[in-house]
Amino acid sequence: MSASPASPGARQTVALALFGLALVAAPFVVDRYILSIILLCLIGAYLGQAWNILMGFCGLLSLGHALYLGLGAYGAAALYVKFGIGPWLGVFVAMALAVAASFVIGWLGFRFRIEGVYFSLLTIAFAESARIGFDNWAWLGGAAGFFLPVRAEDFGQYWNLRGGPFFFYYLALALAAGGLFVSARLRASKLGHAWLAIREDAQAARALGVNVTRARFMALFVSAAMTAVGGVYLAFWGNNIFPGQIFDMAHSIDIMLGPIVGGVGTLFGPIVGSFLLVPLGEALIEALRALGLNAPGAKALVYGFLLMGIIAAAPSGVWPWLARRLRLQDREQ
Amino acid sequence: MSHKNLTFHRRAVLAGAGALIASPAIVRAQEKKLKIGVLLPRSGFFAQAGQSCHRGALASVKVLADLGYNVELMHIDTESNADVARTQAEKAINEGAHCLVGAFESGHTLAIAQVCEQRQTPLVINVAAAPNITQQGYQYLVRNFPTGGMLVTNGLKLVTELTRSAGVDIKTAAFLHANDTFGTSMRTAVDAIFPKLDMPFKLVESIAYDPKAQDLSVEVTKLRSINPDLLMIVTRAGDAIKLTRDMVRQKFEPKAIISPGSPGLYDEEFFKAVGPYANYFIYNLPWANPKSAMTQALEASFKQTSPDNRFALDCFNAGFTFEALLVAADAFKRAGADDGPTLMKAIKASSIKDHVMTGGPIAFNDKGDNLNITSASVENIALTPTVVYPAEAATAKPVLPMPSWQGRK
Numbered sequence: 001m002s003a004s005p006a007s008p009g010a011r012q013t014v015a016l017a018l019f020g021l022a023l024v025a026a027p028f029v030v031d032r033y034i035l036s037i038i039l040l041c042l043i044g045a046y047l048g049q050a051w052n053i054l055m056g057f058c059g060l061l062s063l064g065h066a067l068y069l070g071l072g073a074y075g076a077a078a079l080y081v082k083f084g085i086g087p088w089l090g091v092f093v094a095m096a097l098a099v100a101a102s103f104v105i106g107w108l109g110f111r112f113r114i115e116g117v118y119f120s121l122l123t124i125a126f127a128e129s130a131r132i133g134f135d136n137w138a139w140l141g142g143a144a145g146f147f148l149p150v151r152a153e154d155f156g157q158y159w160n161l162r163g164g165p166f167f168f169y170y171l172a173l174a175l176a177a178g179g180l181f182v183s184a185r186l187r188a189s190k191l192g193h194a195w196l197a198i199r200e201d202a203q204a205a206r207a208l209g210v211n212v213t214r215a216r217f218m219a220l221f222v223s224a225a226m227t228a229v230g231g232v233y234l235a236f237w238g239n240n241i242f243p244g245q246i247f248d249m250a251h252s253i254d255i256m257l258g259p260i261v262g263g264v265g266t267l268f269g270p271i272v273g274s275f276l277l278v279p280l281g282e283a284l285i286e287a288l289r290a291l292g293l294n295a296p297g298a299k300a301l302v303y304g305f306l307l308m309g310i311i312a313a314a315p316s317g318v319w320p321w322l323a324r325r326l327r328l329q330d331r332e333q
Numbered sequence: 334m335s336h337k338n339l340t341f342h343r344r345a346v347l348a349g350a351g352a353l354i355a356s357p358a359i360v361r362a363q364e365k366k367l368k369i370g371v372l373l374p375r376s377g378f379f380a381q382a383g384q385s386c387h388r389g390a391l392a393s394v395k396v397l398a399d400l401g402y403n404v405e406l407m408h409i410d411t412e413s414n415a416d417v418a419r420t421q422a423e424k425a426i427n428e429g430a431h432c433l434v435g436a437f438e439s440g441h442t443l444a445i446a447q448v449c450e451q452r453q454t455p456l457v458i459n460v461a462a463a464p465n466i467t468q469q470g471y472q473y474l475v476r477n478f479p480t481g482g483m484l485v486t487n488g489l490k491l492v493t494e495l496t497r498s499a500g501v502d503i504k505t506a507a508f509l510h511a512n513d514t515f516g517t518s519m520r521t522a523v524d525a526i527f528p529k530l531d532m533p534f535k536l537v538e539s540i541a542y543d544p545k546a547q548d549l550s551v552e553v554t555k556l557r558s559i560n561p562d563l564l565m566i567v568t569r570a571g572d573a574i575k576l577t578r579d580m581v582r583q584k585f586e587p588k589a590i591i592s593p594g595s596p597g598l599y600d601e602e603f604f605k606a607v608g609p610y611a612n613y614f615i616y617n618l619p620w621a622n623p624k625s626a627m628t629q630a631l632e633a634s635f636k637q638t639s640p641d642n643r644f645a646l647d648c649f650n651a652g653f654t655f656e657a658l659l660v661a662a663d664a665f666k667r668a669g670a671d672d673g674p675t676l677m678k679a680i681k682a683s684s685i686k687d688h689v690m691t692g693g694p695i696a697f698n699d700k701g702d703n704l705n706i707t708s709a710s711v712e713n714i715a716l717t718p719t720v721v722y723p724a725e726a727a728t729a730k731p732v733l734p735m736p737s738w739q740g741r742k
Contacts, residue, residue: 032452033423040416135517142521143514144481145439147465150450152472165451238415239469240443244514245415282420296376296384296410
């Protein structure tokens with residue numbers, strides 16, 4: 001059934017189109033600093049979308065998504081540096097590595113019925129083990145990091161992800177748009193409905209004939225593979241990978257913070273969350289500097305209080321609240 | 334007025350004309366200020382070291398002004414976060430920074446390096462040890478800091494020289510290190526470099542420990558059973574405290590305890606926690622040369638800008654931060670211009686003889702590394718880090734072998 005022009009669905013489509021157009025035009029309008037912030041928002045939105053599939057749709061809380069990020073980053077970067085295999089091929093290997101790791105986590109979790117917070121602890125344990133392992137893996141640079149070459153003659157080799165800030169901006173935009181598209185399609189699919197049923201009540205879903213283990217595995221695989229693609233992006237964008245940073249628990253928290261603030265389980269929550277949190281941090285730096293309160297740590301303190309305020313004001317996330325206020329949806333999306 | 338006084342020689346006229354041609358650029362450089370964005374992790378995980386570097390930057394302003402350099406510093410907190418480092422670097426350049434200095438940690442430094450490369454703005458690294466930073470191909474960065482390999486090589490060489498000069502016979506050594514990122518990379522470097530240096534003693538055991546452990550009694554018991562003449566350590570302040578307490582408790586007293594290059598032994602936290610037991614630990618690191626006039630000037634300024642802190646404890650981070658600023662300021666003065674390419678060319682051509690840290694003139698190789706940085710042996714004497722070797726920088730004689738734990742006051 002098509003939406004009427006005044007319907008929330010139509011308004012939502014128009015708002016999304018305008019937002020997309022603004023993002024496409026941004027490099028021609030804003031300066032490099034603002035563009036770098038929008039780029040971080042886009043990466044955050046994409047990674048949040050990947051995490052949201054697992055937690056928001058399927059109800060499995062992962063606190064160690066940095067694992068897939070790191071495996072993706074190292075997988076594609078190592079293939080490129082050590083064997084000259086480009087990232088467009090490397091990304092599939094990266095995804096395969098992440099899926100393999102998620103399979104082990106899933107197998108342990110589902111086989112031995114490790115659920116709830118214990119499943120979350122399992123994801124942390126794997127991410128930490130990977131960090132320690134890569135810290136000591138000399139072939140990939142160990143703790144001293146793994147580096148991609150930055151050569152002027154490589155510039156413009158877009159097939160090797162060797163480009164400037166505009167290239168990486170549009171790539172991030174494509175990732176964020178792709179992440180939204182994949183999430184929307186999956187959520188509307190039979191599998192997506194199975195995930196939602198499992199999230200609400202796994203026992204009831206099982207009683208209704210849903211293959212819970214298979215559906216959970218699928219959520220893990222999709223989420224891990226998407227996150228690994230983000231890792232490939234980060235490796236080729238930053239040109240360096242340090243185990244202590246890429247596998248860091250803080251990275252996992254950053255990934256999930258956007259969807260939590262934006263609205264877990266909603267399609268637009270990760271985007272709204274990311275576009276709220278990243279600029280908020282930057283705005284706070286400016287505001288505190290203007291007020292002469294640029295003491296180290298002051299930002300973190302104010303940021304924490306604001307975060308608590310946001311969560312208290314919109315406990316289901318900012319997007320559902322915002323969508324209601326702007327009449328952008330007739331049901332939770 | 335005699336006629337002779339008005340005689341103009343051709344050479345003088347040529348020199349005058351040359352100066353006249355060159356003077357606008359030089360005068361402009363004198364009039365204009367070099368805006369330097371100083372990006373440091375002043376909050377977050379690396380805050381302690383970032384603050385230490387920041388105090389160095391604060392003290393640098395007066396010293397640089399006294400030396401005739403015209404600089405304006407923009408102090409920026411990277412929050413121990415690479416993404417913040419990247420966006421703040423963009424912002425600093427937007428706001429007119431001609432050059433950036435930072436950023437203490439290798440990952441953050443590389444995030445800034447990428448921005449600098451794209452925007453053709455020089456980056457002078459104050460502290461960051463990952464060897465590959467200068468080997469990736471960035472054209473707009475130099476590093477006035479030793480790589481991890483240089484640090485360990487210089488540190489191990491000094492162990493031999495120091496113990497020989499003090500007449501202490503070392504036959505066996507054990508290596509104890511934290512199993513965190515830094516400790517593990519130091520272990521890798523020691524394993525690779527030790528066999529190549531023809532060291533006069535045998536490394537009988539390398540022991541890794543968890544810096545988060547409640548105590549290090551098991552490790553110290555193991556060390557007692559090995560009973561090495563020399564204990565080499567790589568610690569942070571927190572675990573150095575635990576290690577010291579367990580060594581005192583178990584009366585483990587090797588002839589010397591020397592770090593081939595790590596922090597932790599010169600932190601205020603360490604001195605306050607273990608008191609007189611902090612004395613006689615030795616660490617081999619690049620250090621502010623106390624006999625350098627510039628170090629003395631920096632110390633005097635430091636006392637003004639950070640009266641609650643001791644320069645002796647901050648001089649490693651503060652000294653390297655000052656030198657990074659000095660490199661930028663000196664290049665600006667020589668180049669007479671603040672545009673990125675010209676400034677970078679001048680930075681790469683640096684040859685600064687008088688400076689703060691131990692070693693030869695500040696100069697950069699093709700990659701952008703300063704290979705003239707050397708280490709000094711620094712010993713805690715009377716709860717103050719004191720340079721005891723080499724002689725040209727030493728202000729006291731080394732106390733070796735290490736006195737017993739018993740009876741210390």
